[in-house]
Amino acid sequence: MEMLISLSILEYESELSSNIDKLEDTEAFAKIVSLVRTGKLNSIHIDVMRPPMIPGESRFPIGLIKKLYEKLHGKIALTIHLMVDDPLNIINEINKFIVDENRANTMIILQVESFSSEDEAVKSIETVKKYGYKVGVSLNLTTPKKRLADKIVSSADLILLMTVPMGSGRQKFHEAAMRRIKYFSTRFPNKIIMVDGGINPETIIKVWRAGAKAAVVGSYITTSGKPEEALLSLEGSLRMHVNS
Template identity: 20%
Template sequence: MTKLLCPSMMCADFSNLKKATQELDQAGIDIFHMDFMDGRFVPNFGMGLQDFELVRSVTDKLVDVHLMIQEPSKYVEKFADLGADIIYIHPEADQQPARTLDMIRQKGKKAGIAINPGTSVEMIQGLLPLVDYVMVMTVNPGFAGQKYLEYTDPKIEKLVALSKEYKFEVMVDGAISPEKVEQLSKVGVTGFVLGTSALFGKTGTYKEILMKLRV
């Protein structure tokens, strides 16, 4: 099964983000993953619009935005117009998530939901016909370098089963190590957001690391 390998650009070298983006592009990544936070939905701030514009300007690969913000509908048009290919919202942060997902698709973009570790499948099942991607947070969102939460595994397995009916890709984000890529791809997970557990700050070139993860 094809694995979608998605570097979390929040973990990249910000002293030369352009060079990091170019190197990852040439190494063969699938989707650039970009986190945006408002300090309210999660207690942190992520990347800025200028960072997104820079990454978008130097790659033809897919770029996603993960909106960890309250009222994400207010920003859908902005990111769609800047060239995001996939836009993730948190249903927990939106009064009308179905309407927001429809707005994303109306802009010609792929719609995704990201769900926190404590959010059940039952809570979001009604949205599954409206999405192209479901990203399970395997840490509490907001900070890099946390420990993988094993209790999310049954939820991932449920969503993989549902993905066959509703035709969406299952993604995971949070402390995704090489071992987790191997384990979860066997379960049926398609996409992996890679940060400091598997990609950044590791020995070897990006290309070498990605080749090992694809095996």
């Protein structure tokens, strides 16, 4: 029994962005390092947001992504979730500092809503794969599941299902997402199903039983007074309940 955990650091973005040139002096970065050292995280999840896809929100500038990569690569994998209308432009910027040999340890997640057609989505996924990255494809909670067509899923390494509307943290898990998790995990049993939004010790059990094998966890850990204990409580909850 294993559930891969990707730590969303969205809650820390403001502090990190304000201190790009002195990340290691920030409390936020110290917390990230401490959580990485537990050995319980599969990756650090960077939620890149730009309007108009996320109105009024611009999170994780390229300079911050570069600095996080420089400080963390070799210590833990990065997952870069692009909630943007022009993902290939952002990726071209990322290509300037993530060297070829380190790209296999980096996951790029593309929103299906970034593309106007199934063929455009597949072509973009294939392009990013050729750069050397692992590629996931994400479906927003409010987008009909038919947008994530079989051809798109087949070309990706991972499916990310939003379990809250994308664009902000600290949201409550939406029960409506359960049907999607069951649908995609049954239809694509060989794909890793990742979920994102409202994950805590109770909801992580639900999504695991529905077929998810990976979870993005943010505010449950990052707003806790004891982040490491919060992280460990997720594993403890799974161990206690999944096989019961």
